[in-house]
Amino acid sequence: xxxxxxxxxxxxxxxxxxxxxxxNVCLNLPAGKIIxxxxxxxxxxxxxxxxxxxxxxxxxxxxxxxxxxxxxxTKKIISYLPDRNxxxxxxxxxxxxxxxxxxxxxxxxxxxxxLMNELHIDLSKRFKALSKGTKEKVQLALVLSxxxxxxxxxxxxxxxxxxxxxxxxxxxxxxxxKDASVILSTHLISEAEEILDHIVFIKExxxxxxxxxxxxxxxxxxxxxxxxREVFRYA
Amino acid sequence: MRKLLKHGFKESWLEVVILNACVIVSxxxxxxxxxxxxxxxxxxxxxxFIGALASAGVIILMSISRSFHKxxxxxxxxxTLTTPVSLDKLLLSKIIVNMIWIFATVFSFAISIFIxxxxxxxxxxxxxxxxxxxxxxxIAQNPLSFILGIITFLASVLFFLTALxxxxxxxxTGHKKRFKILKGILLYYAFGIVFTMISYAVAxxxxxxxxxxxxxxxxxxxxxxxxxxxxxxxxxxRKLELE
Numbered sequence: 001x002x003x004x005x006x007x008x009x010x011x012x013x014x015x016x017x018x019x020x021x022x023x024n025v026c027l028n029l030p031a032g033k034i035i036x037x038x039x040x041x042x043x044x045x046x047x048x049x050x051x052x053x054x055x056x057x058x059x060x061x062x063x064x065x066x067x068x069x070x071x072x073x074t075k076k077i078i079s080y081l082p083d084r085n086x087x088x089x090x091x092x093x094x095x096x097x098x099x100x101x102x103x104x105x106x107x108x109x110x111x112x113x114x115l116m117n118e119l120h121i122d123l124s125k126r127f128k129a130l131s132k133g134t135k136e137k138v139q140l141a142l143v144l145s146x147x148x149x150x151x152x153x154x155x156x157x158x159x160x161x162x163x164x165x166x167x168x169x170x171x172x173x174x175x176x177x178k179d180a181s182v183i184l185s186t187h188l189i190s191e192a193e194e195i196l197d198h199i200v201f202i203k204e205x206x207x208x209x210x211x212x213x214x215x216x217x218x219x220x221x222x223x224x225x226x227x228x229r230e231v232f233r234y235a
Numbered sequence: 236m237r238k239l240l241k242h243g244f245k246e247s248w249l250e251v252v253i254l255n256a257c258v259i260v261s262x263x264x265x266x267x268x269x270x271x272x273x274x275x276x277x278x279x280x281x282x283x284f285i286g287a288l289a290s291a292g293v294i295i296l297m298s299i300s301r302s303f304h305k306x307x308x309x310x311x312x313x314x315t316l317t318t319p320v321s322l323d324k325l326l327l328s329k330i331i332v333n334m335i336w337i338f339a340t341v342f343s344f345a346i347s348i349f350i351x352x353x354x355x356x357x358x359x360x361x362x363x364x365x366x367x368x369x370x371x372x373x374i375a376q377n378p379l380s381f382i383l384g385i386i387t388f389l390a391s392v393l394f395f396l397t398a399l400x401x402x403x404x405x406x407x408t409g410h411k412k413r414f415k416i417l418k419g420i421l422l423y424y425a426f427g428i429v430f431t432m433i434s435y436a437v438a439x440x441x442x443x444x445x446x447x448x449x450x451x452x453x454x455x456x457x458x459x460x461x462x463x464x465x466x467x468x469x470x471x472x473r474k475l476e477l478e
Contacts, residue, residue, distance in 0.1 A: 016476065053317045057472045075319035086313035090246075102238045103318045
């Protein structure tokens with residue numbers, strides 16, 4: 001593991017029954033960068049993220065995050081936004097903030113209140129009374145309210161309109177802990193390309209490319225979006 | 236653990252408190268109805284008390300299932316299982332919270348019976364209090380049986396909770412998740428049948444040794460509870476795949 005690596009995977013393999021979701025993935029993700037985990041639907045992006053956050057505990061190979069195997073120690077430094085609503089419908093934003101305050105040492109209550117205020121969230125309203133978009137905003141605000149070492153965003157812009165996508169990226173860029181790394185999984189490359197520092201292409205459970213964005217652009221002589229279309233071209 | 240317990244109670248207090256409040260209030264209504272011989276109060280009190288009695292099992296079972304199932308195996312699991320606490324603390328906190336709710340419910344039913352009985356004493360005079368005397372005498376004569384009875388109750392609650400946890404875990408992990416409620420009920424009955432057979436075998440071989448029989452039954456229940464707990468933990472670690 002190099003000194004500036006935050007996430008290191010060696011021969012990481014994950015199967016769901018007979019289906020091979022990840023095959024011998026070797027990755028060395030740098031600290032302090034915004035990393036794009038790019039690939040089409042079903043390529044293994046979510047599986048990889050679930051392994052990082054310890055939602056999947058059975059795998060072959062090794063994963064080290066900040067020098068630790070996924071577990072309690074890594075959960076303390078990872079702020080994770082899944083691709084679905086993970087908050088109880090019985091809760092209000094205030095309840096969710098209380099939960100984060102109790103369990104995450106790096107939770108910043110002041111930042112959470114500021115973000116909720118900026119997003120015009122009614123803190124006492126239960127989630128079942130909120131729209132899907134508002135719930136997503138609350139979740140994003142909560143995840144960004146942590147001064148984490150690693151942020152994991154699983155498809156944060158899927159299913160939202162282009163204007164909202166820009167807003168989400170802006171919110172992430174303005175509010176994440178600048179010393180931290182961000183892993184952003186998406187299949188919407190053109191929208192995400194601009195903000196990324198490091199690119200990982202994942203195809204059918206294999207990492208086919210992992211490198212610095214500028215280096216890739218210089219070496220290949222094309223944009224990440226064009227390269228993505230080339231690598232993931234349907235036969 | 237303290238924070239997990241706090242949030243566990245916060246999540247589930249409402250229905251249990253309403254249930255227990257219904258039990259206590261209906262018993263007070265019955266107490267007044269019995270003591271003053273008012274048919275109207277007796278009717279209302281009896282209806283609410285029987286309603287609470289009939290629904291107690293369902294409410295408690297639903298509350299337990301929700302705390303295990305919803306918090307671990309639905310979308311909410313994405314938050315629960317990424318919270319920086321160990322899996323053991325997570326599972327144990329849920330078992331403790333549910334145990335306390337079951338004890339609270341049993342306790343409130345016991346209190347309500349005493350309240351109603353107090354109404355009978357007022358109506359029929361002090362002579363009716365002889366049952367208390369008999370009860371105290373029985374406990375005084377055989378305190379060990381009384382203590383073993385309480386331990387048996389605690390062990391059976393733990394057995395029930397861990398068996399339920401194991402069934403919920405089993406049918407929420409892996410890919411084959413069809414008919415999981417039906418399969419869960421059938422498996423629970425299967426566990427019940429096996430445990431009853433074991434209990435009968437113990438009773439048969441230790442027919443003339445009641446204390447030993449009770450102790451053996453407690454040990455079996457505690458052993459099975461530990462087994463269910465570790466099996467649940469093992470299955471979660473090996474097979475959990477949140478959708």
